Structure formats: C-alpha cells, structure tokens
Amino acid sequence: MAVKFAHALGAHVALFTTSPSKREDAMRLGADEVIVSNNPSEFIAHRDSFDFILDTVAVDHDVNAYIELLKLDGTMTQIGAPKGPLAVDALKLMSRRRSFAGSQVGGIAETQEMLDFCGKHSIAADIEIIKIQEIEHAFSRMLKSDVKYRFVIDMASLKE
Template sequence: MTTVAAYAAPAAKAPLERTTIERREVGEHDVLIDIKFAGICHSDIHQVREGWGEAIFPMVPGHEIAGVVEAVGPGVTKFKAGDRVGVGCLVDSCRECENCEAGLEQHCLKGSVGTYNAVGYDGEPTYGGYAQKVVVAEDFTVRIPDGLALDVAAPLLCAGITTYSPLKHWGAAPGKKVAVIGLGGLGHMGVKIAHAMGAEVTVLSQSLRKKDDGLRLGADHYYATSDEKTFQHLAGSFDLILSTVSAPLDFGSYLGLLKTGGALVNVGAPEEPIALNLFSLIGGNKTLAGSMIGGIQETQEMLDFCAEHGLGAEIEVIAASEVNEAYERVLASDVRYRFVIDTATI
C-alpha cells in the first residue's frame, strides 16, 4: 500500500479536509497515475451531501482525473511511464457481461465500480481524484491526446463524455436542431460538442445572463426560459433537447418544444422525483430518455474528437484548500464553467 495526500469529506455534509489515504500496490495490469488536475463535478456535491442516498465515508470525491503515468504493472501493454492519461467515472466492471462486451461498462450487469463512493470487487472502498495519485486498471484508463492541455481535459472525463454520448446516439449532425438546457459545467460542453458535430444549437437558460458566453461557445441562438414567450415561439422546433440541469423541470413544457418524433434526453440527476403528464409524450410520438456517461472506448473516442476540434472545458483552476468555497459557488452557479483542482496544492 502507498500513502498519499488527499481531500476528503469525513462525514455527510461535512466540509472537506486534507487527509491521507491508502492506494493499493500496482498490480499486473494496473497503472499508477500522478494526478495533475481533478475537476469538480456537481455529482461530487450530491454525493458528499448524500443527496442521492446513503454514501460511504470518509469520501474522496473526483471522477474527472488527468495526470501522467508514473509506473505500470508488468502486464500493461497500453501505457508506459510518462504517458498523459485520464480516468473518468468508472474504475472497474465485470468485463464479461453482454453490456461490457458491447463497450457499455457503465451499464455492467454485475455492477460497475465508481471511481469513488463505491466498493470494488475486492471489497475495498474506492477513493477519487482529489488526491495526489491513483492506481487504476489499464482497461479503465484513457489516453489524453497531445492536443489537449491536462487542465482543460480533466472535466471531459465526465462533462465531456456525459454530453458527447447522447449527442452522438441521438443524431446531432448537420441539418439537426439541438437545444441544450442549462449553460453550466455539462451544458457548456454540450454546446461546444453539438456545434462541432454540425448541429444548429440553441441554449435554453433561465435568463440571458450568459448569452454572450453561449454564442461564443458555439450556440446559434439563446433564449430565456423564464420568459413564457420562449415556449410559444419555439414550439415544435427541435429534433433533440439535452437537459443538463440537476433540478426538476416542467418536462411537459419542454417536450412541447420537440418536433414530431423528437427526443428530450436527460443527463442531469435531480435529487427529487418529477411529475409528468404522459399526453405530452403521446402527442407527437416523442421520447423522454436518459443517458449515463459512456463506455471506456467511447470516452477515448470523445477525447480524440475534442482534440481534433480543439475543444477543452472552460475552467477556473483552484487550490485544494479552496474546494469548500468552490462547492458553494457551484451551487450558486458562480463558476464559468468548471472548477479544476491543481492537485500539486494538496
């Protein structure tokens, strides 16, 4: 075991504090990563505060990890010391079920293992990226292309793949009209990626406060959802709507913005249940769907796509000591658009 410094929440809703954790020894097919940057995802806040249910403490959050390979096990063939790599939301799965074999490790039928707040197949809890180093199986490690700086690449390991996967699956492309609900950590990457895929992109946000940013990031149009006229003006407009917000919405109203046969895909995960009148789905043969990150192969594909198109996250780099303040600022929508921890400050 190797002792490394980390930032952890000792209990639910408690402030994060500096501590030390144990990382396993590098096994046959493991990669030891010197973490350089770790993104702060809204999911981290949900889990630290047990918004999604009972959690495991102490908790070291962080599933947007970018770093450099320090050492590899003797059986590793994909990576070597010095390689630039990333780790996203998963660190293991059974690798044998039909979903794993199809590259859908996030939907492993035995149960995928999260990067933190999870228990591995060895029975030990997992600890995330708010730390100096991590040991991960090579099969759950991805290569960060040279065209992406590590700091702007870190958020792609969650925010990037979470938006890339549904945009690709639901056909964002030239000739398609795509709306992104929310211009935050997820939404700003959704705008960038949908634009790069060639779609006509509209941002639907509570206000016009971030309009200039939205247009700069690739949106063609920007509307305030607080204005009732927006829903009248845009009725029946979109082939695809991607909802990135983590608060309950009036999905009936948003479904009214879809064309016949359109889809509203939700990647935000509100803590509260929603109510839905099913007539808003039946009329127009519409789809209300969900999407959860992506598999390892698709995550690598996303990174390559982002490098090809020059897409990195819009970030604010912070010291680890600022993490609790950063959490409050995320909840206040006071970040444009992703906090990234410089792990050298841990």
C-alpha cells in the first residue's frame, strides 16, 4: 500500500526487497525502481540519494544500512514493529543531519482522509480471498512466507 500511496502522491518510488522475483509486482504497484537489499552494489549506488525512506519491515534488520542511503536532512520513518529494539547508530544520523522517526496508526480523521485519498486515486489493497475451510492451509502458507498479500476470508463460506 505504501508504494501505491507514494506513487499517487507523485513521488519517485524505490522499493527495497530481498527477493528479485518481486520486481514485476513492485513495478505493477507503482514503483519506479527496485533495489535488492542483499546486493551490496545496489546499496552503494544509492548512498546519500533518498530524501525519505518508509520502513515497513516488522522483523529485526539493520536500519543503519538504510540510514546511510538518506541525503543530508533525510528522514527514515519506521512503521514496521519488530519484536525487539532496533540499534540505531547515532553517528550516522548526526553526520548528515538525518532523522529517524516512528509512527503508528492515525485517528479517525486521518483514517477518513486516507480513505478519501484511496477513493480519489482508485487505490485498493491487493488481497487473496480464501474460504474459512482453507484457514489452516492459509496459516501454513503464512508460516512459510508464501503469501504475497493479505488473506481475506469469504464470509459466505461460513455457511458451507
């Protein structure tokens, strides 16, 4: 969804991924480029090039590698919630006046503004509809990281 929003806002959108196979999906969602985060040469090529990075990763990861990609006065905002604290190198922030911020879900007014923006720009979530009878299989797929988008249960299947 972040890619769709940023694209609709007119930003140049770069998507970070560990999986090169996600390139086609990223471009379809509105990304202008895809950076494979476990490819060191791609990171080096983008050092000091971003004004803003939105970090949606909810597992432990090296945020400092991404902070180095920020320009002077750039900001990285964390919205993914890892289980434990993230280690942020203060020197990487101070040396280029970079900022590291966080954000949670907005209130009713912000949610309404987001929904209005989605309606105006035809933005919708990519989902996979499943029957309630497939919930165990869906959970198994989730544990194997075999899910691209969100599962949505077809409530009509409750009657089956």
